[in-house]
């Protein structure tokens with residue numbers, strides 16, 4: 001892709017400072033919005049842009065904003081989701097670390113559109129130094145009258161407050177986040193009522209991801225129509241992808257939605273191919289919660305079409321042969337990776353992070369984890385594989401929040417696509433007892449090569 | 452878990468005493484906490500719980516003792532149990548005394564894929580303790596944590612919430628050596644109280 005749209009200012013020295021950001025045109029769109037636009041006009045541009053939530057679910061942002069109860073005389077809140085805990089995802093951290101003022105500008109424009117006077121940025125506690133960077137930026141914005149009472153002499157007032165998490169993945173789920181903001185355990189709420197009606201302190205609330213709210217800035221800059229021209233179909237605009245695993249160039253990349261997955265993995269501009277000249281085995285493209293796909297299926301769909309980095313293309317084939325764009329946490333596995341060990345690892349994660357509120361999730365994750373561990377350690381039975389599928393099926397769709405699905409999908413997809421590895425573990429306990437067995441076993445790996 | 456609290460509120464707060472030991476934030480920190488409470492609606496003081504617990508852990512002994520939690524409950528005018536349940540839910544809060552340097556090694560998928568497990572083994576060897584333990588000199592506590600949002604620079608660990616990325620065995624040896632040399636010097640850390 002050509003020029004970045006969202007993080008175009010990222011290379012500018014000192015861009016973290018207000019003065020530098022301002023000197024490079026920063027905050028001019030907030031100024032334009034507050035002085036020349038109405039909230040309805042901002043909403044219209046965001047709707048036209050086709051922007052979809054960048055936190056994982058991909059819900060259209062304009063539509064979400066339109067649900068906000070605007071008739072009430074209660075205060076309305078905007079909560080910026082900076083909890084970023086989905087394994088494989090580190091894009092929001094990158095954005096906040098380098099362009100804190102871009103996020104604040106996005107929050108000003110979005111709050112204006114939503115009629116919000118108080119905005120909280122909920123940052124995971126482990127990102128303490130990011131909180132420091134944001135704190136400095138927020139203080140600067142107050143000093144420069146971009147926050148506070150009557151911003152730039154207009155009638156619009158806005159406060160932004162920082163709120164730390166305490167180390168709990170589940171607080172990334174929006175209603176758990178609201179509970180956490182209220183000083184409670186992060187137990188997700190039963191929906192409905194949705195936060196748009198009853199959110200923080202029972203008031204109408206919008207929760208959006210960091211990247212979503214920052215993307216509002218270029219949308220206002222170029223106009224919703226122009227933004228919608230970037231990308232393909234309903235996957236408009238650009239997306240930050242955080243790439244990690246066995247690749248030559250891990251990092252955060254802004255891509256135009258529609259980029260072929262193959263180009264993203266193998267081209268020098270992005271991941272730069274698989275490390276140490278190994279072959280590609282599998283990819284989890286959207287954070288640990290989305291289904292894993294083997295090399296063949298991540299590069300091409302079952303129909304033989306080239307797989308693209310779009311919501312639709314990655315979902316092509318449904319659960320049988322597709323996956324999801326999710327949060328854009330792109331995890332790449334080479335031929336030496338053990339998919340059983342990886343599945344066990346993630347299930348251990350979900351077991352640890354389950355909030356414990358509903359039995360299918362609490363008991364299901366606590367059941368799958370030891371079963372996976374014993375298979376991985378060469379102590380499993382054939383029936384364990386079906387047992388896992390069965391437990392995962394019973395969790396899926398039966399829980400208060402989507403965490404249950406997120407815990408089930410990695411297991412069912414790994415067994416669907418890598419059953420031979422699970423069987424190998426059962427058949428060859430002596431080999432898999434070696435913790436480095438991944439590189440000892442020659443599993444079949446797709447031979448697809450980059451053009 | 453009862454404590455005397457005839458007067459409530461920060462301004463009138465009464466010296467809180469248990470085990471004959473006074474637990475109290477400095478006047479300066481109390482002033483900061485009063486400002487943090489104002490970030491939330493007046494009847495929603497409890498919202499300040501997570502920020503105040505981070506401050507308490509840092510400034511009142513390095514972990515959240517029952518006394519510290521009771522004191523926080525008193526400041527925010529909530530029941531002690533409301534603090535206990537939050538402090539036990541979130542993994543960043545330590546409920547027992549820990550070493551001066553709390554080393555937290557990420558164990559989640561992407562880090563494990565890039566050698567995170569061996570980083571933990573190496574730390575266990577170098578420090579002579581197992582995951583979850585504290586060295587006898589009270590300098591180091593070793594813990595495992597889940598994804599720290601830094602998977603592109605795996606394997607990753609944190610020491611007192613500071614990131615150490617792309618870890619190797621050599622880097623670990625160096626870091627541990629440096630900390631040992633600093634000995635009893637208080638680690639220089641950003642104060643939570645200054646972050647909100």
Ligand SMILES: Cc1cc2nc3c(=O)[nH]c(=O)nc-3n(C[C@H](O)[C@H](O)[C@H](O)COP(=O)(O)O)c2cc1C
Pocket residue numbers: 052053054055056057058059061064081082083084085086169170171172173174175207208209210212213401402403406
């Ligand atoms: C278990 C779980 C964890 C989540 N973690 C995050 C997260 O760390 N960051 C985030 O932005 N959204 C996360 N989400 C999605 C949020 O619930 C919510 O959909 C999102 O913040 C909405 O913002 P968006 O529409 O801008 O994407 C998570 C959802 C679930 C179910």
Ligand code: SF4
Pocket residue numbers: 170187188353354355356357358359361362399400401402403404
């Ligand atoms: S699905 Fe899991 S995380 Fe979500 S509410 Fe139920 S127990 Fe909690």
Ligand code: FES
Pocket residue numbers: 087088089557558559560561562563597598599600601602605607
């Ligand atoms: S897996 Fe270790 S930082 Fe993400």
